[in-house]
Amino acid sequence: MKKFEEKTLHSQSIYDGKIITLHVDDVLLPNGKTAQRECVMHSGAVAVIPVLNDGKVLLVEQYRKPLETSLIEIPAGKLEQGEAPEETALRELEEETGYTAGQLEFVTSFYTSPGFANELMYIYLAKDLVKIEDAAEGDEDEFIEIKTMTLDEAQECIEKQLIHDAKTNYAILYLQSLGI
Amino acid sequence: MKKFEEKTLHSQSIYDGKIITLHVDDVLLPNGKTAQRECVMHSGAVAVIPVLNDGKVLLVEQYRKPLETSLIEIPAGKLEQGEAPEETALRELEEETGYTAGQLEFVTSFYTSPGFANELMYIYLAKDLVKIEDAAEGDEDEFIEIKTMTLDEAQECIEKQLIHDAKTNYAILYLQSLGI
Numbered sequence: 001m002k003k004f005e006e007k008t009l010h011s012q013s014i015y016d017g018k019i020i021t022l023h024v025d026d027v028l029l030p031n032g033k034t035a036q037r038e039c040v041m042h043s044g045a046v047a048v049i050p051v052l053n054d055g056k057v058l059l060v061e062q063y064r065k066p067l068e069t070s071l072i073e074i075p076a077g078k079l080e081q082g083e084a085p086e087e088t089a090l091r092e093l094e095e096e097t098g099y100t101a102g103q104l105e106f107v108t109s110f111y112t113s114p115g116f117a118n119e120l121m122y123i124y125l126a127k128d129l130v131k132i133e134d135a136a137e138g139d140e141d142e143f144i145e146i147k148t149m150t151l152d153e154a155q156e157c158i159e160k161q162l163i164h165d166a167k168t169n170y171a172i173l174y175l176q177s178l179g180i
Numbered sequence: 181m182k183k184f185e186e187k188t189l190h191s192q193s194i195y196d197g198k199i200i201t202l203h204v205d206d207v208l209l210p211n212g213k214t215a216q217r218e219c220v221m222h223s224g225a226v227a228v229i230p231v232l233n234d235g236k237v238l239l240v241e242q243y244r245k246p247l248e249t250s251l252i253e254i255p256a257g258k259l260e261q262g263e264a265p266e267e268t269a270l271r272e273l274e275e276e277t278g279y280t281a282g283q284l285e286f287v288t289s290f291y292t293s294p295g296f297a298n299e300l301m302y303i304y305l306a307k308d309l310v311k312i313e314d315a316a317e318g319d320e321d322e323f324i325e326i327k328t329m330t331l332d333e334a335q336e337c338i339e340k341q342l343i344h345d346a347k348t349n350y351a352i353l354y355l356q357s358l359g360i
Contacts, residue, residue, distance in 0.1 A: 003250040004243040004323040015194050015202060017218045019296050022195060022202055027245060035321040037245035038197045040220055042296070063184040065207060065217035066298040067291060070183045076295075108338070111345045112293040114244040114251055116199050116222070119293055121346070141215040143184040158288070166301070166346035169290045173350065177357045 004030050006037065019078065020117075042119035046088035047076035049107065049171040050099060050126040057154055057175065058129070059168070060096050061145045072147055072157055073168045076121075077138075085122040093126060095138035097146055102128025107174060112166055121167055125174075151175055184210050186217065199258065200297075222299035226268035227256035229287065229351040230279060230306040237334055237355065238309070239348070240276050241325045252327055252337055253348045256301075257318075265302040273306055275318035277326055282308025287354060292346055301347055305354075331355055 006027035015022040021041045029035055050058040063070045077092035079085060086104060094100055107123040138144070149157070154172045157163040163172065186207035194202040201221045209215055230238040243250045257272035259265060266284060274280055287303040318324070329337070334352045337343040343352065 002243070002248075003241060003325070005250075006243050006245050015204075015218075017204065018216065019218050020220070022220075024195075024197065025245060029321055030323050033321070036198065038195075038199050039246040040200070040202075040297075041246070045295075061183060063182070063186050064291075064294040065186050065205060066219040066221070066296060067294055068182075070185075071291070071294055073294070108349055109341075109344070110349045111244075111247060111251070113297065113299055114247055114253070114345045115225075115256075116246060117220075117293065117297065118246040141209055141213070143210050145183070161289075164289070165291045165294045166350065169288055170346065170350050170353065173353055173357060177353060 006035070009034065038116050040117040040119075042078075042117060043081070044079040044085075044120045044122070045076055045112075046079055046085045046092060046122045046124070047074050047167040047171070048089045048093045048101075048104075048124050048126045049074050049175065050093060050097065050101065050129055051175070052129055052148060056148045056150055057172075058097050058099065059147045059149065059154070059163075061147060062143060071165055071168075072163050073165055074171045076167060079122075086124070089122070089124045089126070091136070094132060094135050096142075096144055098132055098135035099129045100132055101126035102130065108170075123167060123171065186215070189214065218296050220297040220299075222258075222297060223261070224259040224265075224300045224302070225256055226259055226265045226272060226302045226304070227254050227347040227351070228269045228273045228281075228284075228304050228306045229254050229355065230273060230277065230281065230309055231355070232309055232328060236328045236330055237352075238277050238279065239327045239329065239334070239343075241327055242323060251345055251348075252343050253345055254351045256347060259302075266304070269302070269304045269306070271316070274312060274315050276322075276324055278312055278315035279309045280312055281306035282310065288350075303347060303351065
């Protein structure tokens, strides 16, 4: 038995959408009592930290409906069925920025919000970036503006909360720790 | 108008739970087309990086139902209505570990998964930790085991994916960058 395992007594499917599904479980706790758990299921995501040859970082600004504002983030996207995370990384990099990477290196992976969601985020460092002439286009409902900035400029964006999400704050701290 | 703003044409409430609510919006895109957006709403969360006087980090292991496994994480919890993030930080630290902090310092904040959720995570560094005799107890449906470890041990846990969530991976990288 896994530590503190919560056995499912009953699972109710609430929603089955394009990005997420939601189910609510009645669970048996280690003390014999019961509780309810809300579980948002997601296929996983991949993000790329693209560093240009001059040391600047390639970021994308897009509107985030749940926040009702736009954020500046590292390129990222949903892991599609049957896709390896490295493929997703290169696909999203190309679709969102028009670049491909000569070097792709795994940095880390983490669950974004394990209390209520199973989204697993893979993060890669991309170097030797090359602009593609006829780059693949992204989803037709995505509107994206590309930004290139130094690490100091990115740090300013964190302070102004223009960069304000887990994967991008992690990415900037990671690059700072490398001393890039 | 905000950059690339997506105007809500219609919002359908799907679920109203204890931790999250879910609504699905039909939105008007900048190009005049429409799309659907799935929005998980959350009241926000606060996490604490508790560093003991000997430099070890205080962590908690608990079962995470959406992942069907337990994870080792920094102490954290939901921001309750009317509560300032600093209060949540000290409350969760006490409830989950039995410690309080003489020093509490804001580190950063970030949205955990802005593509589908509005959960905002605040992170604090806690020092001058003192064990409380009659510490307040946490939620009765939370089962938690306290772990103390060095940064090297925490790094090993990241490699074994026992530590595997955004706030904790960020916290360990943050402590490494401080050279604690």
